[in-house]
Amino acid sequence: MAVIHKAKDNSVKSILAEPELFAEFLHNFIPIDVLKNISPSNIEDISERLISLVSEQKDGDTIKRINLDDGKSLFVIAIVEHESKVNFRAPFKMLLYIALILNDYEKEINKDEKITYTKDFKYPPILPVIFYDGESEWTAEMNFLDHTEMSDIFAKYIPKFGYELVSLKDYSFVDLAEFGDTLSLFMMIDKLKTAEAFSELGKLPKAYIEHLKDIEKRSNKGQRQYDS
Numbered sequence: 519m520a521v522i523h524k525a526k527d528n529s530v531k532s533i534l535a536e537p538e539l540f541a542e543f544l545h546n547f548i549p550i551d552v553l554k555n556i557s558p559s560n561i562e563d564i565s566e567r568l569i570s571l572v573s574e575q576k577d578g579d580t581i582k583r584i585n586l587d588d589g590k591s592l593f594v595i596a597i598v599e600h601e602s603k604v605n606f607r608a609p610f611k612m613l614l615y616i617a618l619i620l621n622d623y624e625k626e627i628n629k630d631e632k633i634t635y636t637k638d639f640k641y642p643p644i645l646p647v648i649f650y651d652g653e654s655e656w657t658a659e660m661n662f663l664d665h666t667e668m669s670d671i672f673a674k675y676i677p678k679f680g681y682e683l684v685s686l687k688d689y690s691f692v693d694l695a696e697f698g699d700t701l702s703l704f705m706m707i708d709k710l711k712t713a714e715a716f717s718e719l720g721k722l723p724k725a726y727i728e729h730l731k732d733i734e735k736r737s738n739k740g741q742r743q744y745d746s
Contacts, residue, residue, distance in 0.1 A: 530598050530649060533704050534580050537561040542701040544594070547684045548647065552586070560585050564593075568622060572614045581615060592643045593619050599650045606658045609665050612646045612681055619644055646681035651708050656685055691718045695726040 533539050537558035544553045562583040569579050578598035585591055595615045599605050620641055627633050634641075650656050659665040663678040686709060694702040694709075710716060 530578070530600075530651065530704065530708055533701070534578075534596055534598065534649075535563065535565075537563075539701050539704070540580075540582060540596075542697070542699045543596075546697045546699070546701060548645070548682055550645070552592075553584075556584060560587075564622075568615065568618050571618055572611060579611075579615075581619065590642070591623075592645065593623075595619070595644065595646045597646075597648045599648055599652065599656075602652050602654065604650075604652070604654065604656055604658050606665075608648055608658055609662045609681070612679070613662055613677060616644050616646070616679070646679065647684060648681055649684045649686070651686040653687060653711075656683055692721055692723070695722050698726065698729055 534543060540561055541556050541558050544556055562585060563580065564583050565579070565581045568581050572579075578600070580596045580598075582594045582596070583591055584594060595612060597608055597611065599608065623642060624634050628635075633639055648656070660683065661678060661680045663669050663673060663676050666672070666676050669676055686705060689705070691706055691709065694705050696702075706719075710719075
């Protein structure tokens with residue numbers, strides 16, 4: 519897949535639509551063992567039929583179904599926050615997506631028989647992730663319970679879920695280079711917002727620069743073969 523030469527024309531929003539890069543995103547940033555062996559072929563994008571039910575705006579949110587090798591499934595919600603200000607509504611949007619995903623899943627598996635009505639049935643896990651590339655600290659509540667009034671009194675009845683926060687400001691260029699993959703390059707491009715950031719590029723290991731050149735050569739070669 520020739521992606522390097524299109525780097526400046528892409529944003530993280532479109533990058534996470536690519537199965538290969540989404541797999542790298544999970545491998546690099548989400549510390550959950552079951553995700554370490556996920557391959558692009560395991561990833562199914564179901565964003566189109568669900569996200570429009572929450573928002574008419576194409577705001578970069580994506581929903582993936584991960585089909586595991588043992589036949590089980592899990593879902594990943596990734597919300598991309600590009601704004602300079604923290605979006606305090608993000609946890610509520612997560613709640614809406616979670617309800618839609620489970621409702622959609624129910625319709626699918628109840629098509630032939632009402633499996634979800636049985637005692638042994640269990641719903642699939644859903645992993646909510648926020649990718650934030652703002653310069654300020656992310657200060658929204660990390661659990662929906664804490665985003666609800668009188669949570670100390672009604673805690674038993676309030677949905678309790680957290681989410682993974684991937685804040686790009688917490689990763690230096692050297693940190694990203696250690697991943698050594700295509701996604702790391704896109705993340706670096708996303709960080710290039712100031713003159714100081716550009717100066718940090720000089721600290722990148724030479725081995726990583728050579729690695730990127732190899733990726734570029736393979737990408738260009740693949741593109742030429744595709745065009746021919």
